[in-house]
Amino acid sequence: MDLQGEFQLLSDLVQGVFAFMNKLQLFHRQMLDGELTYFPSMSQLQASSKQDAAEPLKWSTTRYVSMIKNLKDSFEERFQDLQQKRPQIRFQIDPFSTEVNCLKPPLVTDEATSQMEIIELLEYDRLKSVQKTERTLTFWKSVPKDKYLNIKGAVLKLISMFASTYLCESVFSTLKHVKSKHRSILIDSHLRELLHVNTTDHKPNFMGIVESKDCQKSH
Numbered sequence: 001m002d003l004q005g006e007f008q009l010l011s012d013l014v015q016g017v018f019a020f021m022n023k024l025q026l027f028h029r030q031m032l033d034g035e036l037t038y039f040p041s042m043s044q045l046q047a048s049s050k051q052d053a054a055e056p057l058k059w060s061t062t063r064y065v066s067m068i069k070n071l072k073d074s075f076e077e078r079f080q081d082l083q084q085k086r087p088q089i090r091f092q093i094d095p096f097s098t099e100v101n102c103l104k105p106p107l108v109t110d111e112a113t114s115q116m117e118i119i120e121l122l123e124y125d126r127l128k129s130v131q132k133t134e135r136t137l138t139f140w141k142s143v144p145k146d147k148y149l150n151i152k153g154a155v156l157k158l159i160s161m162f163a164s165t166y167l168c169e170s171v172f173s174t175l176k177h178v179k180s181k182h183r184s185i186l187i188d189s190h191l192r193e194l195l196h197v198n199t200t201d202h203k204p205n206f207m208g209i210v211e212s213k214d215c216q217k218s219h
């Protein structure tokens with residue numbers, strides 16, 4: 001559930017996925033040792049079992065050990081590309097505690113210049129205080145683009161990566177209501193504009209728009 005919803009960043013996905021993988025590793029290790037702290041049903045069964053039921057319980061534990069290991073291996077294989085990119089994603093969240101050479105092509109076009117920018121950023125005390133109090137997006141908005149062109153461009157690429165299918169699903173949901181059998185002659189440009197209006201969180205400045213127009217008064 002943590003990976004669902006609006007405004008999810010790739011860093012949120014990575015934290016959620018790897019936290020779950022670490023939990024699977026803990027479950028696997030503890031079940032191998034016969035520790036059932038996180039499996040209350042099996043723990044109750046073990047406590048209430050008689051001596052002659054110990055063997056079936058052992059077989060059941062062995063079965064679940066195998067299942068947890070298979071699940072853990074599947075996650076590791078599926079998200080191995082995220083594991084390789086994790087230092088770059090961590091830079092987006094906390095640039096002041098990462099390695100100087102964490103940004104690699106194609107995320108950056110000039111790796112040497114990016115390293116120089118990171119070194120300068122590490123000594124920027126005012127931005128350090130901003131990073132401690134503001135959200136990730138707000139912090140990177142305050143980073144001057146002219147001084148940190150390469151690293152800010154890299155972070156913008158990371159932020160633009162979709163971490164969930166929320167936006168895609170909301171567009172299709174809106175499409176079902178907008179283009180119905182009663183509005184079947186909508187042209188593509190009108191449909192695109194209606195979908196954009198329904199899915200964006202931008203709030204137009206209606207007063208500013210009205211004030212910029214020359215009104216034709218009737219006589």
